[in-house]
Amino acid sequence: MAVLDTEILVNYYFEEICKIPHGSYNEEKIADFVEAFAKEKGFRYHRDHLNNIVIYKEASQGYENHETLMLEAHMDMVNEKNKDSNHDFEHDPLDLYLEDGYVSANGTTLGADDGYGVAYMLAILSDPNVKNPPLECVFTVAEEVGLDGALGFDASLLKATRMIGLDSENEGEICTTSSGGCDVMITKELYFTSNENPTYTLLIKGLSGGHSGGEIHRGKGNANKLAARVMYGMIKANLDIQLVDLNGGLKNNAIPRECAIVFASTSDFKLLQEVADEYQDYFSEEFEISDPGVKVELSLNNDIAQQTLSIKESKDIIKLMMAAKSGFVERSLVIEDLTTVSLNMGVVSIKDKQLKIDYLLRSPMKSAVMNMVDELDIIADAFGGTITPANYYPGWNYDQHSKLRDLFKVFYFKRTGAEVKEVATHGGLETGIFKGKMPALDIITMGPNMADIHTPDERMEVASFVNCYEILKDFIATL
Numbered sequence: 287m288a289v290l291d292t293e294i295l296v297n298y299y300f301e302e303i304c305k306i307p308h309g310s311y312n313e314e315k316i317a318d319f320v321e322a323f324a325k326e327k328g329f330r331y332h333r334d335h336l337n338n339i340v341i342y343k344e345a346s347q348g349y350e351n352h353e354t355l356m357l358e359a360h361m362d363m364v365n366e367k368n369k370d371s372n373h374d375f376e377h378d379p380l381d382l383y384l385e386d387g388y389v390s391a392n393g394t395t396l397g398a399d400d401g402y403g404v405a406y407m408l409a410i411l412s413d414p415n416v417k418n419p420p421l422e423c424v425f426t427v428a429e430e431v432g433l434d435g436a437l438g439f440d441a442s443l444l445k446a447t448r449m450i451g452l453d454s455e456n457e458g459e460i461c462t463t464s465s466g467g468c469d470v471m472i473t474k475e476l477y478f479t480s481n482e483n484p485t486y487t488l489l490i491k492g493l494s495g496g497h498s499g500g501e502i503h504r505g506k507g508n509a510n511k512l513a514a515r516v517m518y519g520m521i522k523a524n525l526d527i528q529l530v531d532l533n534g535g536l537k538n539n540a541i542p543r544e545c546a547i548v549f550a551s552t553s554d555f556k557l558l559q560e561v562a563d564e565y566q567d568y569f570s571e572e573f574e575i576s577d578p579g580v581k582v583e584l585s586l587n588n589d590i591a592q593q594t595l596s597i598k599e600s601k602d603i604i605k606l607m608m609a610a611k612s613g614f615v616e617r618s619l620v621i622e623d624l625t626t627v628s629l630n631m632g633v634v635s636i637k638d639k640q641l642k643i644d645y646l647l648r649s650p651m652k653s654a655v656m657n658m659v660d661e662l663d664i665i666a667d668a669f670g671g672t673i674t675p676a677n678y679y680p681g682w683n684y685d686q687h688s689k690l691r692d693l694f695k696v697f698y699f700k701r702t703g704a705e706v707k708e709v710a711t712h713g714g715l716e717t718g719i720f721k722g723k724m725p726a727l728d729i730i731t732m733g734p735n736m737a738d739i740h741t742p743d744e745r746m747e748v749a750s751f752v753n754c755y756e757i758l759k760d761f762i763a764t765l
Contacts, residue, residue: 289382290389290748295413296755297748299405300389304397305379309365312376313337313427316361320408320425327412336427336438337361343411343421352419355765356446356727357410358716359403359453360429360436364740367394371742388737388745398746399739400429403452406755410762417763422446429453429716430740433679436716441723448690448765450758451717454733457750459707460694461731463621464715465499465648466681466722468655469538470662472610472643474603474671476636478593483550485530485587486558488516492579495543498630498646499713502541503614503623505576507569509545510534510634510643514607516565516582517547521601523561525553528594529603531636538632538646545634548587550594559584603641606669607634610643610662616654618710620684625712627654629662641671648712650681679714680722682729690728697761732758 290297308316317337324331324341331341345352365375371393373381381392390396407423410416422444426435454461490509495501513534520527527549534545551558566582573580595603612631618624626649633644647658655678663673685691695706717729734750737743 289384294752295409296405296752299408300401300751301382303401303404304382304391307376307378308361308363308397309375310362310428310431313361317425317427320361320404323408329411332443334438334440336435338427338435338439339425340443341411341423341425343418343423345420346417349417349419352765353448354420354422354446355418355762356422356424356444356449357407358424358426358449358451358720359407360400360426360716361404362427362430363397363399363401364395364430366740366742368742384748387749388747390743390745394742395740396744396746398736398744399455400453402734402746402751406452406758409755410759413759416759419762419765426716432677433714433716433719436719437679439723441720444724446724447726447728449717449720449727449729451715451729451731452733453716454731455736455739456733457735457754458698458702458704459709460691461711461715461717462688462691462708463624463650463684463710464682464718465650465712466652466655466679466718467646467648467714468659468678469676470645470647470659471674471676472606472641472645472662472666472671473674474606474641474666474669476595476599476639476641478639479596481528481550481591481594483528483552483590484555485548485550485589485591486555487585487587488513488547488549488562489583489585490516490545490581491543491583492581493543493577494579495541497713498539498541498628498632499648499711502628502630502712503617503625505573506541507573507577507580508612508631509542510607510631511612512569512580513545513547514604516562517549517604518608519561519565520558521604523557525557525561526551526597527600527604528597529600529636530591530594532603532641533635535633538630538644540632541630542632548591549600550591555586602669606665606671607631607643609665609668618684620686621710624710626650627658628712629658648714650683650718652680680718682715682718682721684710685728688728688730691730693764694730694761697764698757701757701760
């Protein structure tokens with residue numbers, strides 16, 4: 287039984303989407319649904335090998351000579367559930383319910399990110415009351431796991447000069463810029479020797495971490511960088527250090543909360559502890575506001591490591607980690623509090639006789655990303671390492687002369703009496719990918735009120751969902 291009023295077209299399509307499992311890398315069934323829709327309605331369409339789909343809708347009478355408009359949303363959702371949930375994301379429909387005007391899913395993510403956008407496009411395509419210029423409705427895959435669908439999309443299939451991205455989470459807001467970026471892996475070959483000295487573990491913990499797109503400017507501690515500082519403090523104190531193992535961070539797009547360094551030393555434990563205590567005092571002062579729970583712990587291991595790196599090679603690794611930057615670099619001179627350049631030393635490890643340092647670099651400006659790549663290359667080379675840049679994706683820089691943004695702001699004020707709020711993100715969006723492929727695109731984004739996306743508490747305000755569809759439909763009619 288439907289939870290939403292399916293007499294309303296967008297509600298009907300959202301309910302249908304929620305019946306179909308569509309987590310990232312499992313989009314084939316929802317792509318089948320969209321393709322079947324196109325065939326049933328008689329629309330021209332294209333489905334690629336990734337399961338991206340574009341559906342073309344001809345212009346309404348009188349709109350034939352208007353510029354082509356692109357609508358875009360991703361078909362995949364984040365699959366998260368509560369520990370006590372038995373939901374099978376591979377086979378089960380979402381179990382929807384209403385509470386306080388919001389629709390949610392029992393014990394799981396809702397997938398309103400980006401099911402609402404998919405529902406909007408299906409409704410626009412089938413709504414007989416829509417007046418529209420030529421439309422290109424793009425449905426992508428694998429957005430939540432790296433923007434893969436947009437990156438692999440063949441932009442030669444599109445003619446649009448304007449784009450409305452349907453992947454936002456607050457009514458009355460439009461996004462105006464997003465970051466590009468790339469991964470960089472620093473690698474250094476390592477050579478181990480036998481060891482008979484006592485072995486210790488340095489642990490940095492208690493940091494709050496966060497997403498490197500949204501939190502990098504908040505002065506949070508990076509556990510990998512802090513661990514390197516403590517170890518370099520020991521080197522400065524003329525204590526001998528021979529690294530055994532290094533393990534910090536989980537993902538290159540997350541500010542690392544913990545880092546553990548295992549090392550051997552002939553130095554007295556008391557002297558090693560004095561350095562650790564000294565840096566505990568430093569960090570407690572430096573991160574009093576952003577990370578008051580930071581802890582520096584040093585412990586003697588029960589077992590002696592059989593192999594270690596040499597003292598020189600250990601110093602080189604610590605110096606490399608010290609010299610390689612991480613964190614906030616620059617902010618926008620146009621948009622208040624927007625970070626425009628950053629890099630995150632997300633994951634460090636010693637594995638298979640190699641040091642690996644996994645970075646994510648971010649900026650809407652390709653030149654800034656390439657400059658950071660060059661700087662890391664110079665630093666890595668100085669200490670016997672190499673770098674491998676990969677997975678570059680373009681950003682969407684702020685357009686001070688966006689006609690589409692100006693048109694929407696005027697339309698929205700006349701419609702609601704409220705000013706549109708312009709927002710920007712240092713995270714990567716599909717809008718940036720399409721802007722990179724189609725530099726002439728004039729872009730805005732819009733969407734309904736949602737909360738706690740990517741969590742089992744995800745919810746979408748039903749009235750806002752329907753209202754934003756009506757706003758979208760009527761705005762398209764002005765184009």
